[in-house]
Amino acid sequence: MAGFTERASARIAERLEPLVGSAHDAASDPPVKSARTTVVVGRLLGAAFLICFGTGVYSHLLQDPLPWLPMPTRPVELYRWTQGLHVIAGTAAVPLLLAKLWTVYPRLFTWPPVTSFAHFLERASIAVLVGVSLVEVTIGLMNLVQWYAFPFPFRATHFALAWVLVGALAIHLGVKLPVIVRVWRRPSGDRADATGRFVSRRGFLAAVGAAAASAVALTAGQSVPALAPLNVLAPRRMGVGPQGLPINRTAAQAGVTETAVARDWVLTVASPAGSRDFTLDDLRALPQSEEVLPIACVEGWSQSATWRGVRLVDLLAAAEAGEPTAPLRIESLQERGAFARTEMPPQYARDPLTLVALELNGGTLDIDHGYPARVIAPGRPGVMQTKWLRRIEVTS
């Protein structure tokens, strides 16, 4: 029996080897698909992935704060930059990732496929790195357009796989360090403008650079005002939405079209000292403040806007709720959704810029922007800027 399997596998190997060899020869282009090209592209891809990872972890910490790690409230546009950068770097990673894989594709057809257990582990780690990288950029792009066709939750999966990705990346760097160091230490003898079979190295790098630059230029305008005129491929456009501002979730989607305009609407401010209800007129009678603060969505789009309403500190004082030292519990009229109830760490609750906004860009808040009242705080993701407020609770 053992002899039979051995003979069979030998026969299969005999047949496969020339096939794999010809695939390798067809795909290879030694002067261009060299270690040097791989290192050049890999460096950029690694930088893009690390930017995505850092900004992604930051975004998660803002959404699920650690009690012992206070998050910064300044600059007010900080989250706008980090999350805009997250999506821009992720978009640029698409051509860089495909270019990186192009340079190493012939190595897929190594023969024999596995030479030792260590070699098997190395190839397995590369399979994880490649597969997870492709999935991360794909579901990231799909999430931007709210196309949830994948059979798993976006946020938890994108976050967990990001750790797997950077882990596999570190392993990959560890394994390949001698090759990288060799390329860095001395001129590898190959010319920068080496001519390959398919393309010259300069031609290849220029094409990848042009693809990355055009992908960023034609989409980044949803978060970078200077690039807004070029924005033809991004899902959002600055200035497009009620009162000139995009929204992430409409009142109809949140199921609040009736409760938000109900005559008996009140905002309840509760604290250990007691609770007080504010009607819309009560809120309008309190001192009003105006602030310019951005809405910055986890989906990467962002835009600055002028908000007017009651400072949260003034409202808490009017309700005699005391100075918050623990996270506030904030409830929306919306019944469903992960962000119907959110917590606001005390540093945002005490921030003088944090408003219970009643007006936007000079008019009464549109129902899709959270009428009658919404939260707007500096440096927080849009999903935490609770709309259609119902209740604010100071906890001790």
Place this chain on the structure above:
Amino acid sequence: MRTARTALVGIGLGLAAFGGFLVLTDIDPSRWLGIVVWVGAAILLHDGVVAPVVVAVGLGAERVRGRVGDRGVAVAQGALVVGAILTAITVPALVASTLGNPNPTILVGSYGVALAVIWAVLLAVAVIALRVSRTMVLRAERTAHTK
């Protein structure tokens, strides 16, 4: 070197293990298979479809380079790469536009039109580059002939 390599692999194992832990604790077990299938399918789709197509394009370029000239082929390849990448990052918007979204402030662009314009511009650039390059090749051949 040895220390750095060991450290990198060690850190990597730790980070990846934490990612695996997050998958096991934060994501419902009924979704695990879906994640594995997507990661596997991504590898198969890239290695079995995307990469071979790119290799085929390269082999085609290799055949015509002598006749058309290196520069023209390089520009045409570059145009193809740019067009393919811009199309790839816009596919989600195209599909999601056909599915519709009750939010009127998302998917506000005309993505099909935008891509058509982009491809037309890239095609024009490629055609001009190929013609100029071919003319230069012919001229060089003629000069070599008359000498």
